Amino acid sequence: MPEAAYDPVSMIKPRRKLTGISAVLLPYLESGEIDRDSLSAHIARTAEVGITPAVNMDTGYVNLIDEPTFIEVLKIAQQTLNGGSFVAGAFVSDQPGASFDADGYQRKIDLIQEHGGTPVIFQSFGLVEQSPAEIIKSYQTIAANSDRFIGFELTKDLAPFGSVYDLDTYAALMEIPQCIGAKHSSFHREPEWERLQLRDQKRPDFKVFTGNDFGIDMVQYGSDYLLGLSTFAPDLFAKRDAYWAAGDPAFYELNDQLQYLGYFTFRSPSPAYKHSAAQFLHLRGWTKTNLTHPQSPTRPDTDIEVLRELGQRLNVID
Numbered sequence: 609m610p611e612a613a614y615d616p617v618s619m620i621k622p623r624r625k626l627t628g629i630s631a632v633l634l635p636y637l638e639s640g641e642i643d644r645d646s647l648s649a650h651i652a653r654t655a656e657v658g659i660t661p662a663v664n665m666d667t668g669y670v671n672l673i674d675e676p677t678f679i680e681v682l683k684i685a686q687q688t689l690n691g692g693s694f695v696a697g698a699f700v701s702d703q704p705g706a707s708f709d710a711d712g713y714q715r716k717i718d719l720i721q722e723h724g725g726t727p728v729i730f731q732s733f734g735l736v737e738q739s740p741a742e743i744i745k746s747y748q749t750i751a752a753n754s755d756r757f758i759g760f761e762l763t764k765d766l767a768p769f770g771s772v773y774d775l776d777t778y779a780a781l782m783e784i785p786q787c788i789g790a791k792h793s794s795f796h797r798e799p800e801w802e803r804l805q806l807r808d809q810k811r812p813d814f815k816v817f818t819g820n821d822f823g824i825d826m827v828q829y830g831s832d833y834l835l836g837l838s839t840f841a842p843d844l845f846a847k848r849d850a851y852w853a854a855g856d857p858a859f860y861e862l863n864d865q866l867q868y869l870g871y872f873t874f875r876s877p878s879p880a881y882k883h884s885a886a887q888f889l890h891l892r893g894w895t896k897t898n899l900t901h902p903q904s905p906t907r908p909d910t911d912i913e914v915l916r917e918l919g920q921r922l923n924v925i926d
Contacts, residue, residue, distance in 0.1 A: 612798070614805045619829045626849040627815060627832035628659040629695055631667035633839045633885045634681065635895040640902070642677060646895045648688045650839070653894075655692050657846035659838065661685060664697040664720075665728065666766065667836040667882055669901040671699055678716075682723040689724075695758060695834075696720045699730040702769070708734040708746045717754055728758045728791065728834070736771035743773070744780045751786040758817065758834070759790030766793065766878055775802060782811045789815025791834045795822055804830045821870045821881070825863055827852065836881060837870045840888045844922060869918050880905035888915045891925050 632650055635643035654661045663685045664670045664678055673681075685694045698716035700709050709732065720727045735746055750757060759781055762770030772794045773781070781787055792800050800818060807814050808830070817834035818826040827833060827849075838845040844866060851859035873884035883900040884907050890898035891912070900906060919925025 612801075614801045616797075616801055616829060619801065619804060621828070621830045623853060623855045624827075624830070625853045626827050627817075628838065628845060628849055629662050629817060629832075629834040630654050630659045630838035630842050630845065631662045631665035631834065631836045633882060633889060633895075634663075634668040634673070634901070635886060635889065636897060636899040636901065638897055638899070642680070643896055644680075644684060646889075647681070648684050650889070650894060651685055651688045651694070654839075654842040655689055655694075657842050658849075659842050659846055660693055660695060661689070662695045662697070662728065662834060663725075664699070665836070666697070666879075667839055667885065668697070669882070669904060670697040670730065671701065671767070672901050672903050679719060682719060682725065685725065686723040691724065694725050695728050696723075696725040697730050698727040698757075700732045700734070702732050702734050704733045704737070704768075706732070706734040706737075708732075708738060708742070710746070710749050713750055714753055717750065717757070721755060726756055726758060726788075727754060728760055730760055731762050731767070731770055733769045736769065740774065740777040740780075743777060744784075747781055747784055747787065751784050754786050756786050756788050758815075759787055760793070760819075761790060762793050762819075763795055765795065772799060775806060778803060779806055779810060782807065782814050787814075789817055789832070791817040791819045792831075793819030795820055797823055797826065800826055800831060801829060821874045822867075824867055824870060836885070837866070837874070839885055840869060840873070841866065841922065841924060844924065865918075865922055869922075872914065872918065877905050880907050883907045884911060884915065887912050888919065891916055891919055 635646045651661045700712040818831040821837040887898040889895045
């Protein structure tokens with residue numbers, strides 16, 4: 609096998625203050641309406657522990673909700689945080705073979721920025737089916753009318769319109785000043801290590817946000833995070849992050865416990881993790897129901913007792 613271009617052991621960055629972003633679950637009521645009160649409370653508790661809330665992400669069913677709901681969630685985030693920072697997904701729905709929809713992206717970006725958020729640019733068929741040069745040109749078009757944005761690479765395991773770029777394309781993305789970082793969701797360590805090394809060489813201020821819910825310890829190597837798993841327990845992720853910054857070995861045990869929660873809840877089919885989150889948050893008393901969006905995959909009720917035990921081990925569920 610060829611020798612890797614990186615040495616993960618030497619890349620470990622101890623006692624580093626982590627930047628955490630948590631993709632907040634959009635909760636639902638028995639009526640089928642969104643649970644506005646529980647959403648606002650969860651946005652607030654996420655921000656209060658020092659983690660930036662992310663709304664209208666995959667965890668917020670951004671590909672399933674309509675535009676009025678998209679806007680309402682932005683308003684709830686804006687009002688809840690009262691000027692505090694948040695990020696939000698800019699998603700454009702299209703089909704294979706579609707052209708890049710610059711106007712569609714700009715509309716979502718404008719809505720997010722008008723409400724005080726930073727856009728996270730979801731991929732689309734029209735974006736990723738282009739040549740690498742055209743992909744970068746599309747991001748440059750996005751940047752021309754954006755104060756700042758976060759990129760997003762997404763495995764096809766989570767979305768058919770996702771793509772993990774080659775390193776040359778990723779390097780070109782890093783050269784766009786308005787792109788302050790990118791979420792990497794390949795669910796594999798090696799491409800993320802490659803991106804971290806590239807970041808350290810080319811643009812140290814660029815944030816590589818791990819989206820690897822099966823490898824949340826990537827923060828040891830210099831990644832920050834934008835995770836769906838953290839919506840289950842932003843309080844515990846904040847505690848884990850503080851342990852790492854302090855050099856406290858308690859980091860490892862808490863990280864292991866959170867990772868087991870991730871392995872269980874992100875099992876196939878991975879998109880059903882959102883129902884797992886609803887079940888877990890309901891057990892914590894943080895939502896009124898454990899319902900998911902009606903078009904989103906579900907988990908069996910038998911999962912609830914497993915989640916209860918995991919919550920008890922984490923000392924957050926009675």
